[in-house]
Amino acid sequence: xxxxxxxxxxxxxxxxxxxxxxxxxxxxxxxxxxxxxxxxxxxxxxxxxxxxxxxxxxxxxxxxxxxxxxxxxxxxxxxxxxxxxxxxxxxxxxxxxxxxxxxxxxxxxxxxxxxxxxxxxxxxxxxxxxxxxxxxxxxxxxxxxxxxxxxxxxxxxxxxxxxxxxxxxxxxxxxxxxxxxxxxxxxxxxxxxxxxxxxxxxxxxxxxxxxxxxxxxxxxxxxxxxxxxxxxxxxxxxxxxxxxxxxxxxxxxxxxxxxxxxxxxxxxxxxxxxxxxxxxxxxxxxxxxxxxxxxxxxxxxxxxxxxxxxxxxxxxxxxxxxxxxxxxxxxxxxxxxxxxxxxxxxxxxxxxxxxxxxxxxxxxxxxxxxxxxxxxxxxxxxxxxxxxxxxxxxxxx
Amino acid sequence: xxxxxxxxxxxxxxxxxxxxxxxxxxxxxxxxxxxxxxxxxxxxxxxxxxxxxxxxxxxxxxxxxxxxxxxxxxxxxxxxxxxxxxxxxxxxxxxxxxxxxxxxxxxxxxxxxxxxxxxxxxxxxxxxxxxxxxxxxxxxxxxxxxxxxxxxxxxxxxxxxxxxxxxxxxxxxxxxxxxxxxxxxxxxxxxxxxxxxxxxxxxxxxxxxxxxxxxxxxxxxxxxxxxxxxxxxxxxxxxxxxxxxxxxxxxxxxxxxxxxxxxxxxxxxxxxxxxxxxxxxxxxxxxxxxxxxxxxxxxxxxxxxxxxxxxxxxxxxxxxxxxxxxxxxxxxxxxxxxxxxxxxxxxxxxxxxxxxxxxxxxxxxxxxxxxxxxxxxxxxxxx
Numbered sequence: 162x163x164x165x166x167x168x169x170x171x172x173x174x175x176x177x178x179x180x181x182x183x184x185x186x187x188x189x190x191x192x193x194x195x196x197x198x199x200x201x202x203x204x205x206x207x208x209x210x211x212x213x214x215x216x217x218x219x220x221x222x223x224x225x226x227x228x229x230x231x232x233x234x235x236x237x238x239x240x241x242x243x244x245x246x247x248x249x250x251x252x253x254x255x256x257x258x259x260x261x262x263x264x265x266x267x268x269x270x271x272x273x274x275x276x277x278x279x280x281x282x283x284x285x286x287x288x289x290x291x292x293x294x295x296x297x298x299x300x301x302x303x304x305x306x307x308x309x310x311x312x313x314x315x316x317x318x319x320x321x322x323x324x325x326x327x328x329x330x331x332x333x334x335x336x337x338x339x340x341x342x343x344x345x346x347x348x349x350x351x352x353x354x355x356x357x358x359x360x361x362x363x364x365x366x367x368x369x370x371x372x373x374x375x376x377x378x379x380x381x382x383x384x385x386x387x388x389x390x391x392x393x394x395x396x397x398x399x400x401x402x403x404x405x406x407x408x409x410x411x412x413x414x415x416x417x418x419x420x421x422x423x424x425x426x427x428x429x430x431x432x433x434x435x436x437x438x439x440x441x442x443x444x445x446x447x448x449x450x451x452x453x454x455x456x457x458x459x460x461x462x463x464x465x466x467x468x469x470x471x472x473x474x475x476x477x478x479x480x481x482x483x484x485x486x487x488x489x490x491x492x493x494x495x496x497x498x499x500x501x502x503x504x505x506x507x508x509x510x511x512x513x514x515x516x517x518x519x520x521x522x523x524x525x526x527x528x529x530x531x532x533x534x535x536x537x538x539x540x541x542x543x544x545x546x547x548x549x550x551x552x553x554x555x556x557x558x
Numbered sequence: 559x560x561x562x563x564x565x566x567x568x569x570x571x572x573x574x575x576x577x578x579x580x581x582x583x584x585x586x587x588x589x590x591x592x593x594x595x596x597x598x599x600x601x602x603x604x605x606x607x608x609x610x611x612x613x614x615x616x617x618x619x620x621x622x623x624x625x626x627x628x629x630x631x632x633x634x635x636x637x638x639x640x641x642x643x644x645x646x647x648x649x650x651x652x653x654x655x656x657x658x659x660x661x662x663x664x665x666x667x668x669x670x671x672x673x674x675x676x677x678x679x680x681x682x683x684x685x686x687x688x689x690x691x692x693x694x695x696x697x698x699x700x701x702x703x704x705x706x707x708x709x710x711x712x713x714x715x716x717x718x719x720x721x722x723x724x725x726x727x728x729x730x731x732x733x734x735x736x737x738x739x740x741x742x743x744x745x746x747x748x749x750x751x752x753x754x755x756x757x758x759x760x761x762x763x764x765x766x767x768x769x770x771x772x773x774x775x776x777x778x779x780x781x782x783x784x785x786x787x788x789x790x791x792x793x794x795x796x797x798x799x800x801x802x803x804x805x806x807x808x809x810x811x812x813x814x815x816x817x818x819x820x821x822x823x824x825x826x827x828x829x830x831x832x833x834x835x836x837x838x839x840x841x842x843x844x845x846x847x848x849x850x851x852x853x854x855x856x857x858x859x860x861x862x863x864x865x866x867x868x869x870x871x872x873x874x875x876x877x878x879x880x881x882x883x884x885x886x887x888x889x890x891x892x893x894x895x896x897x898x899x900x901x902x903x904x905x906x907x908x909x910x911x912x913x914x915x916x917x918x919x920x921x922x923x924x925x926x927x928x929x930x931x932x933x934x935x936x937x938x939x940x941x
Contacts, residue, residue, distance in 0.1 A: 162751075164747040164748055164750055164751035164753075165750060181768075181770075189743075189744075189747045190747075221774055221777075222770045287884055291883075291887040291888045292883055292887055293884040294884075297864075297867060297869040298871065299807065299869060301793070301805055302803050302805065302869055302870070304803070305801075305802070305871040305873045306872070306874055306879075306882075306884075307874070307879065308874050308875065308876050308878075309729055310794075310803065311801075311874055311875050312730065312876070313711075313712075313728050313729040315716065318712075318716050318719055319715050319716055319719070319794050319796065320801050321711060321712040321714070321726065322713065322714050322793055322794055323728070324710070325770075325771045326707050326736075326765075329767070329769075329770065330735075333736065333739050333743065333764075333768060334906075334908055337584060337739060337742050337743040337746065338908040340747060340750060341563035341746060341910070342563055343750065344563055344567075344746060344749070345561065345562075345910070347750075348566065349561055351561075353910045354911065355908055355909070355910055356908060356910075357908040358888070358908070360884070361885075361888075361890055361907030362907040364879050365735075365904050366730060366731075367729055367730045367876070369608075369615075369616045369617035369621075369731070370616070370729070370876050371620075371880060371902070371904055372610070372616045372619050372901050372902060372904075373608045374875075374880060375880055375902035375903075376610045376898070376901045378608050378610070378616065380876055382729070385726060385727050389607050393699060394699070395724035395725060396724075404703075404725060406700040406702075406703040407699075408698070408700055410697060467694055467695060470695060471695060472684075472696055472697040472699075472700045473695075473700055474703050474704045476709045476724075476725050477704060477706055477708075478772075478781065479706055479772040479775070479776040479781065480781060481706075482706050482773060483773055483776060483777075486689075487685065487691040488762070488763070488766065490688065490690065491686055491689045491758075491760065493760070493766060494766070494773070506776065506777050507774070507777070508767050508770040508774075511743075511744065511759070511763050511767045512741070512743075512747075512763075513686070513687075514744075514747075514748060514751075514756075514758075515667075515756040516753045
């Protein structure tokens with residue numbers, strides 16, 4: 162049995178960060194009921210040209226496993242139904258702008274009145290409080306606010322915008338916070354309102370740089386360089402745009418590297434004897450390493466380096482990841498069958514549990530409203546006639 | 559709130575890398591008692607630069623404020639008994655010892671499960687504890703490239719300016735932070751189940767997970783590349799005194815941007831009235847926005863944009879984040895004592911009520927809490 166089996170989540174989240182939170186909890190065994198409406202489909206369920214593609218942006222991964230119900234939160238009966246759903250759930254998750262759930266009549270106080278120990282999880286760009294809590298934001302803005310965008314990039318170039326990994330970092334933090342709140346509920350009986358601020362997730366990712374800055378130490382963009390490790394960088398392989406990441410952390414690793422690349426004399430060269438001296442003279446080393454890597458495939462070079470105990474990895478594209486035997490063996494990549502029968506590779510469980518080895522994803526993307534018989538009929542006990550009335554009245558829409 | 563979420567939970571942490579220490583940090587700040595079991599000269603994380611006045615690494619201060627420290631020397635005969643004493647009272651063991659070294663230390667999966675059946679044994683390794691690459695070495699740079707996001711960076715303006723340069727990592731310890739956050743989540747899930755067990759977390763897996771859209775889009779038939787992944791318009795925009803990020807995904811946001819741009823005829827072109835038209839002419843739109851923005855000061859532009867519902871943000875330096883109005887209104891930075899004086903450390907990016915969680919008051923010296931090894935009142939919270 163999966164570790165979170167028996168937990169139920171009423172999922173009002175949209176876009177990327179919030180749905181990723183409930184997606185993680187779903188892979189761990191929670192039952193997640195995604196609340197949607199045809200009035201305003203999730204921006205990620207519909208196509209979006211700004212991404213340069215006509216199909217749905219990226220909905221399938223984070224909606225797999227989830228159950229889908231339609232619910233019109235602009236309709237009083239829709240709001241009433243939402244409360245009924247929360248009343249049978251452990252967690253209510255949402256990711257609207259701060260204040261929207263209150264305006265919908267579904268704020269924390271309302272949900273708490275419906276279910277005393279509900280754990281409400283709100284994911285927003287800047288948090289539920291503060292002068293900028295109303296700011297609209299997406300992943301690149303979180304990264305910009307939080308400092309990680311400024312710190313990423315070439316030393317002689319501009320900042321770099323963060324993409325979906327930023328959203329999903331927020332979702333991962335939200336999933337963690339949800340579980341912590343549930344542990345507290347188990348111990349004390351009390352629910353709470355969890356407030357996850359995306360820009361704070363971004364700044365926490367460079368929390369060490371902020372702490373350094375608070376002591377007057379300046380930290381800047383530095384490309385692929387490291388403050389201590391050298392050699393450290395991306396090296397070309399025999400093939401175009403196929404790069405090898407190499408990071409040498411110790412004197413012993415440097416001696417191994419020198420031997421592997423056929424320059425054992427470097428190991429005794431005083432310019433490279435210590436981490437500090439290697440760091441200062443890294444440019445000279447990079448040429449010799451590049452000469453060696455450029456004569457090989459990225460895979461062959463990586464294997465030789467790993468065999469010598471050196472951290473090296475090919476700069477992998479998604480196509481490398483989905484076919485990797487290691488990740489397949491771990492269940493972190495798996496194939497998912499969609500309703501129409503199509504098979505696609507997906508990202509599976511993010512941890513392996515000795516108590517349960519079942520796959521993280523057991524079904525694909527739900528159709529909009531595809532699970533209403535179960536949710537409205539079985540869980541909430543509504544009669545067929547009542548459901549039909551709500552559909553006719555566009556409360557379920 | 560007065561009751562931290564993980565109060566009463568005890569964690570033993572053996573961490574040489576940022577991922578395992580990040581898992582411990584998250585638990586510690588949520589109220590767990592986290593005891594670092596360090597070698598005699600301390601974990602190497604203590605020396606990770608930049609170093610603060612007094613010699614403590616900023617990363618270590620960030621990751622370890624509020625934790626406790628005991629010395630457990632892996633080279634001594636007392637190591638096994640000391641670890642057993644600690645584990646007998648713990649709920650979670652976090653360990654990033656390389657797989658091949660675990661058995662000699664008595665920290666292999668089977669031995670820990672046999673002697674401490676109620677324990678959540680959280681293994682945090684670059685490539686996990688299972689699979690053909692379980693013994694592979696990993697560092698921040700190689701891990702972010704093992705997860706797919708490295709290959710896709712930089713994008714936008716930086717990729718436009720330097721198309722021939724190799725891919726670029728995200729600043730700091732991003733990949734390991736993902737591994738640590740994922741590990742903490744997995745450990746709390748295991749603890750929730752009530753079953754002591756081995757939990758195998760891979761930093762690579764965590765990064766593939768947060769980069770899942772690349773996998774999804776591959777399944778949809780599109781292979782992403784850093785030179786083409788950019789938003790069709792918007793992105794990093796240079797102003798007179800810094801950079802802003804601009805992203806309009808919704809039509810009403812575009813309308814706000816048109817208003818912000820003022821009376822510019824090109825923006826009123828009916829061909830740009832829908833997303834498809836705008837995306838098709840993204841490069842042209844961006845050239846115009848970039849030219850227009852250069853005369854603006856960042857603060858003025860961001861205010862004008864947010865007033866019109868246009869998503870825009872300043873690219874903040876660390877100092878600007880520390881001084882941020884929003885950050886300080888939410889009181890997210892807390893004073894922490896180090897050997898060289900006080901520093902500020904960010905609280906967790908989530909809270910369980912109106913207040914941010916507190917950050918532990920000090921960074922412990924190695925062995926500062928050695929008496930814990932002889933303490934007799936220790937008890938497992940979940941026993």
